[in-house]
Amino acid sequence: MVFRMFTVLTIVLVAVMLWGFQASNASGSISKGKKVYEQYCLSCHMPDGAGVPRLNPPLRGTTWVTGDKNRLIDVILNGLDEPVDIDGETYQNPMPAQSQLTNQQVADVLTYIRKSFGNNASAVSAAEVASRRPGKKGRQ
Numbered sequence: 571m572v573f574r575m576f577t578v579l580t581i582v583l584v585a586v587m588l589w590g591f592q593a594s595n596a597s598g599s600i601s602k603g604k605k606v607y608e609q610y611c612l613s614c615h616m617p618d619g620a621g622v623p624r625l626n627p628p629l630r631g632t633t634w635v636t637g638d639k640n641r642l643i644d645v646i647l648n649g650l651d652e653p654v655d656i657d658g659e660t661y662q663n664p665m666p667a668q669s670q671l672t673n674q675q676v677a678d679v680l681t682y683i684r685k686s687f688g689n690n691a692s693a694v695s696a697a698e699v700a701s702r703r704p705g706k707k708g709r710q
């Protein structure tokens with residue numbers, strides 16, 4: 571009986587610790603990602619992710635941001651130069667590649683935008699970014 575209680579307590583403790591670790595990990599990524607955003611994205615996409623009408627698309631609730639991670643990572647690594655339709659508006663300005671960022675910086679900034687501006691999508695890891703670097707396509 572005592573042994574069983576001890577086991578249950580241990581499981582609860584480990585679960586709480588893991589949960590706390592994951593939560594602090596994601597929030598660390600978000601605050602680092604915010605800094606990357608302020609330096610490399612804010613001038614075009616604006617502090618609140620609202621973009622600039624007819625020039626730079628918003629990052630709020632777009633399927634580009636909250637949808638497929640690979641497509642999103644590719645936008646950062648390769649830039650984007652195709653018509654993008656968001657909220658009945660077509661954007662056609664090219665976005666320059668941000669490939670000078672490290673895998674970790676790309677992961678942090680994408681985690682930030684996927685969890686900000688009213689978005690709530692899963693985090694992006696540095697390994698996921700690494701697998702999309704040119705020359706690594708098709709691997710992993």
Ligand code: HEC
Nearest residue numbers: 610611614627628632634650651652654661662663664665
């Ligand atoms: C020089 C201005 C500029 C900068 C800097 C810039 N973008 Fe963009 N971004 C654009 C434009 C313009 C488009 C639309 C491209 C097109 O129509 O082909 C775009 C498209 C996007 C899209 C896909 C469409 C959408 O709105 O969901 C995402 C996601 C995105 N940018 C994220 C970022 C992130 C993250 C950064 C910083 C690492 C960044 N951008 C930096 C101008 C910029």
